[in-house]
Amino acid sequence: MNSRHLIILMALSGAININAQRTVQTLKNGWEFCRGDSFNESVSQKVTVPHDWAIYGPFDRKHDLQVVAVEQNGEAEATEKTGRTGGLPFIGKGIYRTVFEVPDTTSRTITLVFDGVMSNADVTLNGKKVISWPYGYNSFYAVVDGIAVPGENYLEVACENKDGQSRWYPGAGIYRNVHVVNTDKIHIPTWGTFVTTPVVTKEYASISLTMDIEGTYNRQNIRVETVILNPQGKEVAKASNVFCARGQEFTQNFLVNDPDLWSPRNPELYTAKTTLSVDGKDVDEYETRFGIRSLAYVPEKGFFLNGEPIKFKGVCNHHDLGPLGAAVNKSALRHQLDLLKDMGVNAIRTSHNMPAPELVELCDEMGLMMMVEPFDDWGFRPKSPNGYGAVFNEWADKDVSNMVRHYRNNPSVVMWSIGNEVPSQWGEPGINELMRLRNTVRQLDPTRPITCGMDQVGEGAVIDNGFAAALDIPGFNYKPQLYDKFYEKLPNRLILGSETASTVSSRGQYFFPIEFKDHNVVLHEGNQSNSYDNESCSWSNTPDLDFARDDDHDWCIGQFVWTGFDYLGEPSPYDTDAWPSHSSVFGIIDLASLPKDRYYLYRSKWNDESPTLHILPHWNWKGREDEITPVFVYTSYPKAELFINGKSQGMREKNDSTVYNRYRLMWMDTRYEPGEVRVVAYDNDGHAVAEKTIKTAGKPHHLVAIPNRTSLTANGEDLSYITIQVADKDGNIIPTDNRRVKFKVSGAGTFEATANGDPTSLLPFQNPEMDLFSGAATAIVRSSNSEGTLIFTASAPGVKPVTTTIEVK
Template sequence: MKKKVLLCLLSFCSLFAWAQRQETLLEKNWKFTKGDAPEAVQETFDDTQWETVTVPHDWAIYGPFDRSHDLQNVAVKQNFETQASVKTGRTGGLPYVGTGWYRTTFEVPAGKEASLVFDGAMSEARVYVNGKEAGFWPLGYNSFHIDVTPYIYTDGRKNTLAVRLENRPQSSRWYPGAGLYRNVRLVTTEKVHVPVWGTQLTTPHVEASYASVKLLTTVAHAGDKDIRIVTEILSPEGKVVAVKDNTRKINHGMPFEQNFLVDAPKLWSPETPFLYKAVSKIYVDNRQVDEYTTRFGIRSLEIVPDKGFFLNGKHRKFQGVCNHHDLGPLGAAVNVAALRRQLTMLKDMGCDAIRTAHNMPAPELVELCDEMGFMMMLEPFDEWDIAKCENGYHRFFGEWAEKDMVNMLRHYRNHPSVVMWSIGNEVPTQWKPEGYKVASFLQDICHREDPTRPVTCGMDQVSSVLGNGFAAMLDVPGFNYRAHRYVEAYNRLPQNIVLGSETSSTVSSRGVYKFPVRKRGDAKYEDHQSSGYDLEHCSWSNVPDEDFALADDYPWTIGQFVWTGFDYLGEPSPYDTDAWPSHSSLFGIIDLASLPKDRYYLYRSIWNRKSPTLHVLPHWNWQGREGENTPVFAYTSYPEAELFVNGKSYGKQRKLTREESQALQGKDSLWLQRRYRLMWMDVPYEPGELKVVAYDASGKAADEKVVRTVGKPHHIELVADRTELAADGKDLAYITVRIVDKDGNLCPMDNRLVHFSVKGAGTYRASANGDPTCLYLFHENRMPAFSGALTAIVQTKEEAGEICFEAKAKGVKGGKLTLRTVRE
């Protein structure tokens, strides 16, 4: 009997908690149509003929690809272009331009307050509830919330939600996505409650023995009532480590302040991403009216002139990448499994930081960076008051910039992964004599809303910003490229630090190699690819070694954010000017199919200090090049290695010191590369076997890598990143599809068409091959291999069981793979 009473009591408590605050994900049973439908705001509108979709949803990723989509006749000033030219594929060649409508219904219990939270809606979102316009938010990347309490029914009727979105032509310079591409939530609360993003938590003092924690809680509709807040601080293990129980009135709209001490705190860092929780219960008249949880990390940040960036008192330099928001073949529709896959690959490379270029991220990305250990630079804008794109954000900047900044800052200021704010990227305003005033306006908003983090801006016009005060007024001067001017900037600026806010822009295609091998800017070829020797870059940028050297040689450089971690849709430089079918970038360290390029291992050899790296390029299949010079590179964490071709030694190479490499300047065009790469530049091609033996610091053989001339393509090899998945209808498996010979060697010249089928507890979601010129649609169950490989993505259903994946292609034996889904 006692057990039954206890169960009933627990059930009652659960219902009571539900009654106080409930967050509901509005994801299923949305209706969607492309094209304008103004009558859709009406509650009685018949949308049964519309498509049924699940949100997040990107309407444009399904194509088709077409040269005519968003042709832009422009001069890209930041790339030093002075004459307009036709840009093809600049926004991915996908049909993102146009209007779309979404409709669904939701219920709100009587007597409750209700808010709708949009994590992102692309773009110019107009939100209607029960036929009335409830809100408008123009920037498609930002999260926003709307109090819809005045518009909802309280008599048990369902509420009708309609959302109109519009993407204008020439509103972006990369693929922005289209639609409700991030999550939508309904939040219902009592009258007195903590509003959306209603807490601010800081750690003013951090040391090994204890840390102070300060929590500010905003309480809506408190009036002159006494408010009691009981807050427990929970450790990463879930134990209560501090408690405060305070009662007071909310004076003058000020937040409710509580301070705590946490003994022997576990500090958050990329290596130790420990997370705490502050669980606050709010009481009015001895009745609990709300419960609000703030997840946070305990850590300290400091920028020291001449010394650099310190996390928890320890000096470190950012080993970061910039990433656009699209997920390759999945488009802009956010998916946690896809984001986790990207971060897992970057973590293995040694990456410890992400710049959200050039807009606000999905909240799921920030949460994963908290959990997995990545520092973040969050960035809101690619343009301010002066246009880059005809229909870009400059149209809204004057009215909306502060609102957008406040939303971003309040949304993410409690996240320990966020260590720096950026207020913009390569904005034309930086050129103006009084451009610093706009920068100061935005930086002041950051300081007001969050005084704990420094502020930077990605600047590319060095002469302008050094001369007009723009760079001098920032907390941290961030430079996009212009590596050759870092020393000058350091000497002229008062901060005595320099951040590489965007670096490299090296271009390469996975498995593609061009001869002769030489360092080149803006190299172009008939096949619209770039060389995997990692020596080609855009006119404004450089190859990775220059940024490695700046980080190594100058203590006042605080690290870099490489452009980019992953290839993305749009911006196919250097093939962006009337160069169709190029429609995705070549900048990525990892390609659009989530397959590493050679450059991945170059960064890994420098950044990953936990496990060794040895990678050899190119492949060794050059029929018709017999006897011709075919350089061999090794990217390795070992100091020295020896090359053998069919058993013949081509000698040892070792990484040079700074002084040794500088002595070669003017004699060897690759003098700097010899600090970070092992290169045998005079190797005549002969079929057979390459072998590189790596030696450790003591001269002992420590590892070896073999690359062989392959035989005839024989079968398809399948390798999944995971074999056990969650049966939640959202989880993904990335399956690498390789065309190999009978011995399992990759056939790097094979580009045959592969067909896929999926049965059981999963569905085929998409595929990609990393070829920036490929026009096969991602969602169709076929894709040609590129350099012998591609990636297929399988998505789970909401049922436990087996997923049977099969790949077939003419002329080779097919492959089969079985995955398992389980309920969590």
Template sequence: MKYICSLLFAMMLLVGPIFAQNARKEWALDEHWRFSKGDFEKASSTTFDDQEWQEVTVPHDWAIYGPFDEKHDLQVVAVTQNGEKVATKKTGRTGGLPYMGVGWYRRNFDVEGFDPKQQVVNLIFDGAMSEAQVYVNGQKVGFWPYGYNSFFFDITPYLNEDGLNNSLAVRLENKEQSSRWYPGAGLYRNVHIRVTPKIHVPVWGSFVTTPYVSEEYASVNIKTQLENVPEGTDLKIITEIMDDEGKAVAVKENTQKLNHGRPLEQYLTVNNPQLWSPESPNLYHAQSTIYIDDQIVDKYTTRFGIRKIEFIADKGFFLNGEHRKFQGVNLHHDLGPLGAAVNHSAIKRQLRILKDMGADAVRTSHNMPAPELVELCDEMGLMVMVESFDEWDVAKSKNGYHRYFEEWAEKDMVNMVRHFRNNPSVIMWSIGNEVPTQCSPDGYKVAKFLQDICHREDPTRLVTAGMDRVSCVLDNGFAAMIDIAGLNYRTHRYQETYERLPHSLVLGSETGSTVSSRGVYHFPVEKAAQVVHEDHQSSSYDMEYCYWSNLPEDDFALAEDYDWTMGQFVWTGFDYLGEPTPYDTDAWPNHSSMFGIVDLAGIPKDRYYLYKSVWKKKEETLHILPHWNWKGREGEITPVFVYTNYPTAELFVNGKSYGKQSKTMDGTLQERYRLMWMDVVYEPGEVKVVAYDSTGKAVKEKMLKTASKPHHIELVPEQDAVQANGKELAFVMVRIVDKEGNLCPQDQHSVSFKVTGAGSFKAVANGDPTSTELFHVPEMKVFNGELTLVVESSKEAGEIIIDAKARGLKRSSISIHSK
């Protein structure tokens, strides 16, 4: 180690001044954009006058500001993936928001110190929705149709000679019937400028793998691509690996000759590696410095992790030698009231809520994710299945990706894999979801084409696909050809799939599709599929599901009972905009899903605690449902459920015992995972549950009380402080409570907000899938007593003051520190 430190110090003394002349730099183009919806013939011109356009900050989603209207993307279609054969009127299918049409973004930018002979400038888009046409200084530099993928263009030849006052214009277009859910609109992900030396490591130009991993040491292989290097040039590369604390743990110097476009390749050994896992998300950085004739030409850093992933026939998935089942969820890309516009703190909040529930994995349904999500999964410890497409060459939506598949699929796959192949959280690639091609006679050829790209670009990970036509894929060779068989639902066919496929493994790539609305309970309580109610809500007793799907217990049991099942990715972790099943057929105002374990406002539903009780068995869970405010139900049967990690509990209503219930393997699957008292008679007052451990000892109790009339607003911030960077968000739970602080779970008061000081109002959401109130107006009705307020920090430190008021209630005020 003394040798390593000495060598690094010598390198710094030797090359510091030289490198300063060639240092790469990167910055985000986030502010000072001008935006207008509509098409403009000359908007790409440098002389176009955009002063009347709206000034916006990117990431920006033009459609999230509404209004909600059933006319937006009103469709008369048969949803083939849902088994429909007759076209019906679909309302709210894409969220009821005005995402269709053309929009233009314009701004100027400088590249200070630009030298076209010595530098390369890349313009990088993390995603643009969609069909992006990009112009620099009036010249078209490129086109990228797929709105979910990251892409970049070399804009060096298009810049002004001095690098200053360059104009950038981006035309985006969303066509009608181009999506099955809310896709968002605009420059909804970040845009970057990256300046590098002429000879440089290109975008996504490094590839780090760990071909051998043990507790004693790990072998780290690094391949580094270079551009603009003459054939046969001798190069020296020095790479140092540092741990998360910045401590050097390995260093190696190699001299190599660059031939035939091959990358520079090195092996380094890290002793006593800190392995990456969801429980310990340890990360490393590899910093590579490249020399020609002892002159630094580029310096490039790659973040990675050291871990070992294995898929073993009959036995399942292993991480770092330990058998584990995926406790995963599917996530759509929208962020509820923020729409599709990426925000680091909002994504981090989603992942924290899921981690607290016990989730350890995410499937990016059904598209390439924002880089922020994958980076946060690296840091927070969630495994990721990165998914590419919802359709291939055969259409699901009239104007979907099938229009571009033949020409663009390989380009999109290459970008996806190269972008995320160094992220340790990524454990497999998914090449598609419920694609109609799966039932084509030659569908396996298309699947092989995509899988081969993944294997070529990343030989270290296996490939899966979400398949829902089980008979097709078992009979035509489609499923047998793909590395890992991913089944969407069809739990009754897992055993058959296991027996017929050579993999001897089955993955629940999409599971559940249980539907519920937070705080809504319907009577009588019955297990049933595709249930609709007059209030357009689904019951939070968690007994309703779609006709193609099931309740959570089916998947819990499959994961626990068979080694060869690898766990699940639940549909979905959070509610999302669009697909308001089962209220998608002429059922306006429904416009957001009810599949989520957490609602659109980021408030957990009852089902959250069912998953937590199974996925976090070592952490105490004791949750009672429903609430206990039922004026007019006195004397009526009102079942009580308890979700807990304890095996037994006793229920009391106003001191009267309804007896003990214990989880059992001998009853229904629900009785294996839930404690249910089906004969409880409602009477106002107090519900108490006493939990018992496996020895029969009373270890925990919890109570619900009938609330009195609403008295005041309670504001509960999820964090005490935020960074004063103008981007970080603070989330505040807003609750209507009685005088004693009990939640009023049927209250629908409208609450208005005023945010002053070192922050501003950003959005508000109540989680009601039928609410058409706008997210960006500082007033909204609570849904069953609760909603979430979102505020944004300013760039100045200080206190963010939040005031909330509602007619007839005592107002409330809190402050959050911005530093």
């Protein structure tokens, strides 16, 4: 096997670097992969890791077909669930093989670090089994001293996904990065430091750095020197001490004057660079990235960051990257976070799984707070036959320990969650499980509060049985109408919306007449949901009620919307024998990374740095002439006047007549006539401050291609998302055009994937063609390893093609 392609990167968030004493090899290229129980070289494939074998499809109704009653949705009878895990072939076994080189093992420790393998991983090195890890979302590692040899080392990773393992699309294979860490025998181990900031003021901050040191001998003296570097790389504090090894932890303390405090607006990052020396010789160097910030959860008053009150304007996200599947890509993650930050999001909940290290690293850098969560199934009354409940009793402490140790240095992480909607919310076994998890987290990190997403609030459940009171922060899913009751009964005196809204909508799909349907499932022809943002599932509500609770009470500390992005699987409300529905419509942004109208409703409320003015629906309704076609405006301005073909439809002002009028401007009786819709927005003093216009488009004329980035890095991994639409001869976008478009990429890059956001589309993501949905689709292109120009062309019958270029450098 010719697999000696090693990329050396700084790849582990928060705590690892590369220097003369320590190297990290990230094993990306040179892998061979085979489906099945045994490795067959004649049918194996050469793949790059991260790799998701199932995303290539094909979609099929038969994949993981489940007959189940979803207790969390209030179902009492089992029904046939189609598309529940995305309709993709993720079930089965696979084997990966590669070779890596170790220069020397004398006086060295070799550690294999896996950011995530989906799932039931068995790792073998040089024919010897070194570790097994069942949970696919967690990072794990194995020290392979005595097994690793100088020269070539043969690594094999077998994994298996089982029937009934998941409630959404989990991905398959080695879908996150793999690293080989080479250190001296005396070293700081993986995730071996813990930084806290006990005192934080604007004038100074105290810093405590606790570390494990391994490979020592009894009574051996080790010189430990740590310098603290500020965000500009300047040394601002230093400590040098002798550690007498007796198996204990070692702690150093520092004072930093005039600290740059980490916050969403100013995500300033410090580095603690620790060097271990023995007899005057440096043997290890370890970098711990951290932020200086204070957290305070004040009963009745809310959440304070660095002494300033702040609400969580958060979203929940599954781990898949839409058409890229579960295979992690930092550029794709950054693209998601860029879209969310523009919407005004300041927090992410990793629901319901440990995140990729790259996501946490980006949240540190971009200023997004995080609720990190491990799983949504405990051992008592598990939700799925082969879900996490099947391994909870044996593995929960190990998994939670890895999660906390991995991410407790990251300043973005401000809260731990220990579960979500677990059936264990009822009865004594659940309280025992809660206390077990709570104690594990607190032992490893006493600085952050613990929450859990709860949905069972009936008699004898979490409010009455002590479950909610045992949490630092009670998190509730879809219960804003009951917050006052919870607040009065619970001792915590704080309420968090751990999951909110679950509004359902399909991008650019509008259904008439318009009725607001909180807690009432509405089904439409074609298995789509209304983009007027007026529909939700039986357990949930539209965004407006959650906005009001946050606005009206300090003790409501904010929310995490379900979800930021559509994801593969869980196609509620079209999950019961409703194939080909295979992806969710909960997202504020669709599977193709295209914002829905709802994006602008949240933006108008959450983005306080840039104004919002958005009109819906589109104005292309052939056959609806003179029929009532309501117009909504989502805006950060307090009032606006609407004009149709120059005729005023009246002024609307945000008011408290209904919770919907408080956040939306709505003209419910307007009638469609082709032409122009114009809205003029006014400030509180009555001054016209902004306007926007949409027009009825003419005949299709040409394609339009808009890349989110026109310059990429020549690293073979950077991505650009290109939006494809059809326009008339005057450039007006045609939002109803659904023709098929073909893509071609040449030059310094390749075609990666495509999607259109239609939850019923069965076209493969990897083929360079896609039907437009509601007038748009996305093509994703990848940079090459060489500098040059990437040339992208889109073509379709009946319209002029479009070519755009992207510089790769």
